[in-house]
Amino acid sequence: MKYEHCIRCTICVENCPVFRVNPEFPGPKQSGPDAQRFRSDGKKSVDDWVLLCSQCKRCEMACPCGVEPAQIILRAQQKYGLEHPHTAAHLLFANNYYLSTLGSMTAPLANRVAATKIGKKIFQRLGIATYIPFPKFSFKTLRQEKKTRNREVRKVAFFYGCFINFYRPDIGRKIIQILQSLRIDVVLPSQWCCGLPALGNGNLALARSFAAKNVASLSNYIDAGYDVVYTCTSCGLCLLHDYQGIMEIPGAKKIAENSYNVHEYVLKLIAEQEIKPAFKEVNRTLAYHIPCHLRALEIGYPAANLLRLIPSLQCRILDDACCGLNGSYGFKKINEATALQLGGRAVSLIKKTGAEAIVADCGSCRMQLSGLSGMEAFDPAEIIYESLGIKV
Amino acid sequence: MSVIEYDVIVIGAGVAGLTAGTLLAGQGLNVALVTAGEPTACLSTGCVDVCSQNENPLQGIANLPDLHPFHLVSSETILQALTDFQQVMTDMNIPYTGTLEKNRQVISAIGTFKTTCLTPLTMESSPQSIDEKIQIVTFTGLKDFYPSYIISRLQNASFSTYDARVSTTMGIAAKFEDDAFLEAFISWLENLNISADKIAVPAVLGLESATAIMKRIASRLKRPVFEIPTIPPSMPGRRLFNALKDHFRSKGGVIYWGWPVVGVEKAGRLIEAVTAESRGRPNSLNARAFVLATGSFVGGGLHAERDTIVEPVFGLPVHVPSQREGWFDQDYFSANHGIGQAGIMVDTSFRAVGCPWDNIFVCGAILAHTEALKNGCGHGFAMTTGHAAARSCLEYLQ
Structure with missing residues (x-):
């Protein structure tokens, strides 16, 4: 929130994916630091274009002066959200956690309905885009996984996040098995939505209520000697940055200090010579699409560093393009055109590399990129799992 | 604290830093580049200015004042750096045209002529x-x-x-x-x-x-069709940056974005690690050598206070041209602002003069007496000193 430090250099504008393709959005400089001086608490927001910002945070990564345009816009979005009625799509996506809980419980039915023409019509009525299929709910969530403890020296509490839990628990199980094979004890603490979808849909109060519950739960594990690991880069960003920042959750600092990206954690243990994973050959040529929120975590690209240790794996890093989906952003009808154009560019850059498959840490990036390209998209953990040759 | 070990850490993602990093990574070293934000190169016209003081850039360099850091490198090094650059850009599909024998003119968005050495083919x-x-x-x-x-x-x-x-x-x-x-x-x-x-x-x-x-x-x-460079956002600047960055990666280099260095770990005459304040916990990166290429004032490599100028990463001794009164010329558009001479003075090994550590190599616009605007020593100067600092660093590591 240091808008006075802006020197108007426009590097943020150069990095804004939405500004590239949507002329309605005036870009991070204008909607961030420039407009900030005209916003005041007493006056109602008139800048509805702040809602067009996808919160990819690329502007913040580019700024050489430490201004945080996305953060300024995020706060303007919350202010706007408080003052204006929310659309159906905003309300639904803010409450994604509850909807997904319901969706998973009724998965066989919910998935079938969502895939029908009527289902799609309902989505469209609600202002939800259907250019890629809605992800399939998993009937058995990760939360129901049986707990195993081997009393290893290292123990972690796994914050798996909604995407893994409700849609891809299989990836969650692989991550657990990777960690266990490296002699790390894994527990699944009680957890709720990280709060990012609520924040992204202008619902700070709901986001804070999720966050407070997570902080209380994770805090107990940290006190008992656990490190927290997360896999979803957006959950991670929320845990590390937003709990302490815009949400102002008491105790958030402790969570931030003790939470690790799962690959960052493995790298750390390798560097400390506690573990020596035996990576076996993987004969694949991959394009590693770096999720915007992984960049924003400011931890480098830990999974890429791990993949480099895998013999014969070819992996090209691509971090210039946003996939365009941005969680629930691209699923909203008003952002559909933006999401499609950005996705198209990301896919064309991937195809230029000649890769046979995509790898990305973020579930929504994978959904978008495989949906638009027809290529397979893996979580890096799936490749590491393959390389470690884990037998269950 | 996360600790990772590299051979070399380059600080700064501009032309100098990326050139140095690529050269070192190309020698099989494990190189990481850390940067607070994106470099001013993105805002540039993409043209490579070597020295605009003379029709012949090499002659122009020969005529520069004695203290100018261009005199620390041989004309062979300059030629090598520019030839390497042109080859890389051809490989990356944004070929550059021009030679070190003769400067070229590029027309600007207000119709003035800008003197430069190499230009993207789109401005040929x-x-x-x-x-x-x-x-x-x-x-x-x-x-x-x-x-x-x-x-x-x-x-x-x-x-x-x-x-x-x-x-x-x-x-x-x-x-x-x-x-x-x-x-x-x-x-x-x-x-x-x-x-x-x-x-x-x-x-x-x-x-x-x-x-x-x-x-x-x-x-x-x-x-023929040609492009006229615009003020930022500047596409040719971004193309240049993207190509240099991709090339660095293709040599095995690793980049950490949003990684402003806030602390260093020292042991005797060596720097052992640099630390960034990420919002979770401090992140430390260890290395055997460091290349400082953080640029001048706009890039954040130099910071002016009321009466002094500091180098914020290592606190290296900065050459401050005079008392504050002498920092600025009366004419705003003058090329003779005294502050243009501020920066780090280095010896022929590109180590800072008076620096208590042996494993820091400095290059690019942060160097003292560069006076980039006055002399037209832009990207060409950055890639040449980046090249030379990397060679010196390599020699040290071997």
């Missing part, structure tokens, strides 16, 4: 005199591009306006990547029945495929 046909016959094409609503200024200076130029339905350089560049848009643009140009010898457009011909787009328009219109 930029006029070298004021009487060439040129048809300028601009875009409806495009700000910060002034064809009428250009026409006031070029006797035989005129302009037409195309409606791209968007009015920003970024937005138009994105549209040019779309085949249907490019085709419609070309048909419109064909219908203009242009009689001029050359066609000029602001630098918006795409981001990834600029050279191919320029060539396609030129072959259809049967005459």
Whole structure:
């Protein structure tokens, strides 16, 4: 929130994916630091274009002066959200956690309905885009996984996040098995939505209520000697940055200090010579699409560093393009055109590399990129799992 | 604290840092590059200025004041650095034209001539005199591009306006990547029945495929087409940065974005690690050697306080030209602001003079006495000193 430090250099504008393709959005400089001086608490927001910002945070990564345009816009979005009625799509996506809980419980039915023409019509009525299929709910969530403890020296509490839990628990199980094979004890603490979808849909109060519950739960594990690991880069960003920042959750600092990206954690243990994973050959040529929120975590690209240790794996890093989906952003009808154009560019850059498959840490990036390209998209953990040759 | 071990850590992602990093990574070293934000190179015209004081850049360098850091490198090193650069850019599909024997002119968005050494191929046909016959094409609503200024200076130029339905350089560049848009643009140009010898457009011909787009328009219109660099957001600057960055990665280099260095760990005459304050916990990166390429004031490499100037990463001794009264010339647009001489003084090994550590190598615009604006020592200076600092670093590590 240091808008006075802006020197108007426009590097943020150069990095804004939405500004590239949507002329309605005036870009991070204008909607961030420039407009900030005209916003005041007493006056109602008139800048509805702040809602067009996808919160990819690329502007913040580019700024050489430490201004945080996305953060300024995020706060303007919350202010706007408080003052204006929310659309159906905003309300639904803010409450994604509850909807997904319901969706998973009724998965066989919910998935079938969502895939029908009527289902799609309902989505469209609600202002939800259907250019890629809605992800399939998993009937058995990760939360129901049986707990195993081997009393290893290292123990972690796994914050798996909604995407893994409700849609891809299989990836969650692989991550657990990777960690266990490296002699790390894994527990699944009680957890709720990280709060990012609520924040992204202008619902700070709901986001804070999720966050407070997570902080209380994770805090107990940290006190008992656990490190927290997360896999979803957006959950991670929320845990590390937003709990302490815009949400102002008491105790958030402790969570931030003790939470690790799962690959960052493995790298750390390798560097400390506690573990020596035996990576076996993987004969694949991959394009590693770096999720915007992984960049924003400011931890480098830990999974890429791990993949480099895998013999014969070819992996090209691509971090210039946003996939365009941005969680629930691209699923909203008003952002559909933006999401499609950005996705198209990301896919064309991937195809230029000649890769046979995509790898990305973020579930929504994978959904978008495989949906638009027809290529397979893996979580890096799936490749590491393959390389470690884990037998269950 | 996360600890990772590298051979070399480069601080700064500009032309100097990326050149040094690529050279070191190309020698099989494990190199990481850390950067607070994106470099000022993104805001540049993409042109490589070596020394604009003379028609012949090498002669210009020979005439520079004795303390100028260009005198620390041989003309062979300069040639090597520029040749390597041109080869890399050709491989990365944004070829550069020009030679170290003779400077070129590029016309600017207000119709003035800018002296430079190497230019992107998309600017190769930029006029070298004021009487060439040129048809300028601009875009409806495009700000910060002034064809009428250009026409006031070029006797035989005129302009037409195309409606791209968007009015920003970024937005138009994105549209040019779309085949249907490019085709419609070309048909419109064909219908203009242009009689001029050359066609000029602001630098918006795409981001990834600029050279191919320029060539396609030129072959259809049967005459040269060239780009006129705009003020930021600048597509040619971004193309240059993207290409250097991709090349660094292709040599095995690793980049940490949003990683402002806030602390260093020292042991005797060595720096052992640099630390960044990420919002979770401090992140530390260990290395055997460090290359400092954080740029000048705008890039954040130098920071001016009331009466002194500091180098914020290692706290290296900074050459401060005079008392504050002497930092600025009376004329705002003067090239003789004293503060242009501020920076780090280095010896022939590119170690800072008076630096208590043996494993820091300094290059690029942060060097004292560069006076980039006055001497026209831009990217060419950055890549040359980046090259030389990397060689010195390599020698140290071996």
